[in-house]
Amino acid sequence: MSVLVYTENWDGKFKKLSFELVSYAHEIAKMLGTSTIALSIGNVEEDELKKLGDYGAEKILKVEDNRVKNLVNSAYTSVIAQTAEKEDATVIVLSNNNSGKALAPRISVRLKAGLASGVAALPSSTDPFVVKKKAFTGKAFANVKINSNMKVLTLFQNSFGIIESGGSSEIEAFTPELSDNDFRTEVKEISKVTGKVLLTDAEIVISGGRGLKSAENWGPIEELAELLGGATACSRPVSDEGWRPHSEHTGQTGKIIAPNLYIAAGISGAIQHLAGVSSSKFIVAINTDKDAPIFEAADYGVIGDAQKVLPALIEAVKEFKAEA
Amino acid sequence: MKILICISNVPDTTTKIRFVDDNTKFDTNGVQWIINPWDELALTRALQLKESSGGAVEKVSVITVGSKSVEPTIRKALAIGADDAIRVNAESEDAYEVANLIADAVKDEGYDIIIAGIESSDYNGSAVGGMVAEFLGLPSVSAVSSLDIENGEVVVKREIDGGSEVMTSQLPFVAIVQKGIALEPRIPSMRGIMMARKKPLNVIEPAEVAPMTEYVSYELPPAKAACKMIDPENVKELVVLLHTEAKVI
Ligand SMILES: Cc1cc2nc3c(=O)[nH]c(=O)nc-3n(C[C@H](O)[C@H](O)[C@H](O)COP(=O)(O)OP(=O)(O)OC[C@H]3O[C@@H](n4cnc5c(N)ncnc54)[C@H](O)[C@@H]3O)c2cc1C
Ligand SMILES: Nc1ncnc2c1ncn2[C@@H]1O[C@H](COP(=O)(O)O)[C@@H](O)[C@H]1O
Numbered sequence: 001m002s003v004l005v006y007t008e009n010w011d012g013k014f015k016k017l018s019f020e021l022v023s024y025a026h027e028i029a030k031m032l033g034t035s036t037i038a039l040s041i042g043n044v045e046e047d048e049l050k051k052l053g054d055y056g057a058e059k060i061l062k063v064e065d066n067r068v069k070n071l072v073n074s075a076y077t078s079v080i081a082q083t084a085e086k087e088d089a090t091v092i093v094l095s096n097n098n099s100g101k102a103l104a105p106r107i108s109v110r111l112k113a114g115l116a117s118g119v120a121a122l123p124s125s126t127d128p129f130v131v132k133k134k135a136f137t138g139k140a141f142a143n144v145k146i147n148s149n150m151k152v153l154t155l156f157q158n159s160f161g162i163i164e165s166g167g168s169s170e171i172e173a174f175t176p177e178l179s180d181n182d183f184r185t186e187v188k189e190i191s192k193v194t195g196k197v198l199l200t201d202a203e204i205v206i207s208g209g210r211g212l213k214s215a216e217n218w219g220p221i222e223e224l225a226e227l228l229g230g231a232t233a234c235s236r237p238v239s240d241e242g243w244r245p246h247s248e249h250t251g252q253t254g255k256i257i258a259p260n261l262y263i264a265a266g267i268s269g270a271i272q273h274l275a276g277v278s279s280s281k282f283i284v285a286i287n288t289d290k291d292a293p294i295f296e297a298a299d300y301g302v303i304g305d306a307q308k309v310l311p312a313l314i315e316a317v318k319e320f321k322a323e324a
Numbered sequence: 325m326k327i328l329i330c331i332s333n334v335p336d337t338t339t340k341i342r343f344v345d346d347n348t349k350f351d352t353n354g355v356q357w358i359i360n361p362w363d364e365l366a367l368t369r370a371l372q373l374k375e376s377s378g379g380a381v382e383k384v385s386v387i388t389v390g391s392k393s394v395e396p397t398i399r400k401a402l403a404i405g406a407d408d409a410i411r412v413n414a415e416s417e418d419a420y421e422v423a424n425l426i427a428d429a430v431k432d433e434g435y436d437i438i439i440a441g442i443e444s445s446d447y448n449g450s451a452v453g454g455m456v457a458e459f460l461g462l463p464s465v466s467a468v469s470s471l472d473i474e475n476g477e478v479v480v481k482r483e484i485d486g487g488s489e490v491m492t493s494q495l496p497f498v499a500i501v502q503k504g505i506a507l508e509p510r511i512p513s514m515r516g517i518m519m520a521r522k523k524p525l526n527v528i529e530p531a532e533v534a535p536m537t538e539y540v541s542y543e544l545p546p547a548k549a550a551c552k553m554i555d556p557e558n559v560k561e562l563v564v565l566l567h568t569e570a571k572v573i
């Protein structure tokens with residue numbers, strides 16, 4: 001028996017999210033009295049792979065095959081299913097990010113394993129297997145019972161945390177069997193934004209809404225994000241207007257994020273917007289309207305004009321940094 | 325070419341979520357039901373392709389797994405412009421079961437492109453599309469933000485962390501779509517609503533499938549403490565609180 005965790009890499013590096021996944025998988029393995037095995041697909045240096053051991057992976061399987069350099073859903077499903085069978089995995093853990101959402105359902109069907117997606121806590125019991133997941137787009141949680149012997153879970157990002165357990169780990173190469181049928185899609189062109197903090201990774205997010213009035217007024221948002229090492233985001237009307245790129249739109253129909261700090265300036269706090277940001281650990285609202293619903297979701301609020309409050313906040317952060 | 329859209333019937337996005345029977349059931353009292361926003365956009369895109377393809381796309385169909393109570397939602401899809409509809413007469417909250425029923429219903433129907441949304445706004449499974457692909461043994465691309473047909477070949481764009489990729493796929497294939505697939509959902513016209521009444525809606529009785537998962541209970545998130553108000557003339561205090569109390573900077 002084992003718990004298998006698929007750890008995605010980005011240009012050969014893992015992220016906090018990968019370590020959170022391994023920590024989570026390791027805690028489940030402890031509940032089941034079994035071992036944690038991490039699977040890495042793509043070229044990752046040994047030193048980097050070893051890091052997974054710090055969070056509880058006892059064995060690290062690496063698949064370095066040029067055919068699976070980019071995500072191909074069927075091929076990755078085959079790799080994960082084959083490693084799960086080889087390691088006799090009863091629980092398979094992935095992230096609830098784009099690739100996890102692409103793969104988990106296929107793995108579930110391939111292995112006849114029940115799937116719980118967007119889980120946000122350890123199972124409350126393992127027999128029967130019951131786990132808490134996000135439901136109703138952040139408005140509730142559901143406790144799901146998985147009836148099958150094998151289980152697939154996708155972990156909601158930043159909902160569990162990181163646990164360093166500092167064990168030792170062995171690295172083992174694995175060669176999957178893949179057929180032409182696994183490669184019926186082809187990547188033609190890749191475009192990447194580099195040098196910016198990614199919205200989905202950021203621990204701090206500074207976000208602007210229609211209350212900022214126009215694209216020219218985004219200077220303070222960008223400056224504050226830069227100062228705090230965060231990413232920038234916006235509400236839907238802002239990206240619809242073309243003031244900001246679509247990739248920044250958060251909410252039910254945009255990106256769903258869970259940073260430690262979300263600062264919302266000139267955002268009213270519509271339910272569809274909150275659906276994407278309510279999992280943030282702390283929310284700061286800056287709004288001229290004291291009755292704006294965003295204040296119900298916020299931990300800290302400033303009633304005022306964002307064009308004045310943001311520059312003052314930037315100054316205060318600079319002062320704070322100078323003193324620290 | 326034939327396109328099929330999987331339609332999920334979900335509570336309106338502004339619904340206040342409540343539970344009954346000791347928090348074991350979602351309270352559907354007074355809930356307005358809508359087509360899951362992604363599915364509505366997917367349908368809109370499929371209809372655009374049909375109109376612009378010069379006959380390459382012959383038919384756009386929709387399928388839903390649900391009891392008779394979801395018929396207004398599927399009729400709305402017909403009113404928006406789908407040519408015909410299938411309803412598999414079963415009620416299920418388990419994505420595995422839903423996908424299995426969809427796959428069974430369409431395996432011999434020869435759809436070239438099957439589209440599902442990236443997630444339903446109720447159970448947030450992000451599962452049915454990928455599962456249908458696997459049941460049918462088809463390739464799938466997820467997080468698709470644009471879909472075109474160029475010289476008989478499908479070209480899609482998918483979102484990845486911090487960027488995007490342009491991809492092609494052999495047909496038939498399954499696209500799991502998200503933001504960008506269409507800008508605004510198409511609204512049914514008066515004529516569309518009239519015509520929808522006469523369009524075929526085939527009801528299929530389900531095969532026997534056992535659910536893999538069950539929802540045993542629900543919880544609402546813990547209530548937030550009241551928002552601490554900070555004087556706009558003294559935002560320094562906010563910085564201090566973020567450092568000492570929230571410990572986020
Ligand atoms: C199916 C569906 C899906 C949707 N999905 C999303 C989604 O994913 N994300 C999303 O964001 N929205 C979404 N929406 C739209 C949502 O309902 C709201 O319309 C939207 O979030 C409002 O954006 P806003 O807060 O920027 O603008 P507004 O609601 O116009 O709010 C502007 C706010 O700025 C304040 N303000 C004005 N001037 C200033 C100033 N000088 N300084 C400070 N504050 C000021 C105002 O008091 C107001 O509260 C969706 C809607 C539907 C129907
Ligand atoms: N009952 C259903 N009938 C038909 N399609 C569905 C059903 N439930 C979900 N889907 C499809 O699967 C997508 C993702 O739903 P889910 O896996 O439930 O998050 C939806 O956007 C629909 O396209």
